[in-house]
Amino acid sequence: MRIVEIREKTCPISSPIRNAYIDFSKMTLSLVAVITDVIRDGKPVVGYGFNSNGRYGQGNLMRERFIPRVLEADPESLVNADGSNLDPHKIWDCMFRNEKPGGHGERSVAMGTIDMAVWDAVAKIANKPLYQHLADEYGDGKPNREVFVYAAGGYYYPGKDDTMLQNEMRSYLERGYSVVKMKIGGASLAEDQRRIESVLSILGDGQRLCVDANGRFDMDTAVAYAKALDQYNLFWYEEAGDPLDYELQAVLRSYYRNPMATGENLFSMQDARNLIRYGGMRADRDWLQFDCALSYGLVEYLRTLDMLREHGWSPSRCIPHGGHQMSLNIAAGLGLGGNESYPDLFQPFGGFPDGVEVKDSRIVMPELPGIGFEGKSNLISVMQELSA
Template sequence: MPVRIVDVREVTKPIGSAIRNAYIDFSKMTSSLVAVVTNVQRDGRPVVGYGFNSNGRYGQGGLIRERFADRILQAEPGSLLDETGDNLDPDKVWAAMMRNEKPGGHGDRSVAVGTIDMAVWDAVAKIAGKPLFRLLAERRGVVADPRVFVYAAGGYYYPGKDDAALCAEMRSYLERGYSVVKMKIGGESIADDRRRIEAVLKEIGPHARLAVDANGRFDLETAIAYAKMLRDYDLFWYEEAGDPLDYQLQAALADFYPGSMATGENLFSHQDARNLIRYGGMRPDRDWLQFDCALSYGLCEYQRTLAMLKNHGWSWKRCIPHGGHQMSLNIAAGLGLGGNESYPDVFQPYGGFPDGTVVRDSIVTLPELPGIGFEGKSDLYAVMRELAC
């Protein structure tokens, strides 16, 4: 029987919390959870691919249910298969979703497509009976390294959180095996943020590194003022100082901040990523790119972004995706990226690793689970399984 997608299901779930960064609070945040159900049977059950959108963008149930899911289900089933006819072709499924869509308009649309795309790749790897990271490596003709660098993202503002609580949080990440941690800045005065940074640096000592993230809060004058302050410290990076589309602001910072900078998590297409490389003054010898496939049309589009980077002389090792999810973790291992973000304590159950995964010196080793490996994370799979029933 030819492989077919028999259903695409979505549910919007709350992931709200009292935390905030410099720009938004997460009290009303939601996420879309998608199941792509196929007619392929494994152990008497249909193969189901799962996906969800990354934190920081709201669930896209309306777009998924009213536009993109129907295009997949209405497509001629054979038009979605690979050359063998034994599996789905993610690029063909992606093309079906994007039929009759005009260029541009990136944002919520890219999140909806990226969420379904994640579920399609999960299904494809499960049908192949392989972890996604190994499938991706095989397509490149290389052997995958299951070890991936990860850093612990946190350091959010929330009511009543003082320096002692911030330092305790960062210390807990080190105790769990991380050697690079990240905290938020820009939500208080520059003097307060300097105090917070110095407190954390004292807490983590010389054997760990600190990254800081402004979440696009600053205008040029403030971004430069922070750059002058931050260059007093040996930081892992200075992240997203200004609006993600203000390439001139990003380029100007290079004159004031000689250390590493990071940005890209809020760019949702390979065209926007290309403009960052062309006009944003990013330096391929030290800066980091944080494009998140789950927010930017999925892995099919992410591979176009990677091809663009290669053409512009960038190593894929300079990519450390935003999001802290297992999809980007598999991509990092399968495509040889520089690492992946991790959220040890927030945005659960969607962030993190399969049960029993250990972080050592900021390195995790992916288990040999078919697909993306969601079934190995019990709290997440409990939510996903409800959608497949």
């Protein structure tokens, strides 16, 4: 058993939207196919992966360092003990060979994308949904196929007024979501409060709304927003300051009693551990958003979950960023609290397999081998072009 080839393609996911920090007018991602010599139904088993929005494609890093290391390795060094499947942990170690610790940056995205494709291949070779494979290997064998999802949107957009924002949120409610998210920090506090109140006029309950500042605020602005937002009783106040400014996050808890969320831009177990050690996050109410596709993949995410347990955190406090099916499988297989969802954006990479319905912000995972990409027709057609 061996990996025959690993292919990468940079794909555009551009959009005129913006958050408080960046616009998405030139956004890209990397699509990866891991082609194995295992034959099913007359065709090689292929694992697919892609990185989450917001970090651009990583093809050069993959082609120069990580893909050659895997393909040049002894194939027997990359399989499990009985030779029945690929071993994602051994493949991860192979990719990281000759890499210094620290300075995670874009490297973690490149490895995380390949790692996703490896896990897809592993679950397909095992002929199981990835969530079932994870429950069997790392849990009690009983996945929770019902997963909480929220609709992420509410971006700033040229000419978008409060009525358009309200219409967007209504469309999510009509599609079965009961919790939604909108962007803040790209306008004045007064304007953002007006936007929030216009959305709450539709939602009714503040617990149905998350707000996301995308790391834009300094300490004074983060505190000013915290004081203003407290009255709304929101589902969460997300990423107020720079993701590595643990002091800002720790101070903020003194001004904001309701749930906060952060972590999507922390790309290693070590950075996640520093957040838990020094960021003042509260295990009884706050949410962690580490995204495996940006942070070295599921192999590293498993280390992060182990670290969280050691510090008294439950996996159920994790709701990953990214809106991809990989994190849906992790949520179902390893007991996370849910997953982000992009109903309209970053297509065809966002969303669920065809026929999966959202009801009260929950979906039921279909029984598809691997991550389940083959169940999403507009996505698998793009993926199969790469592996053909």
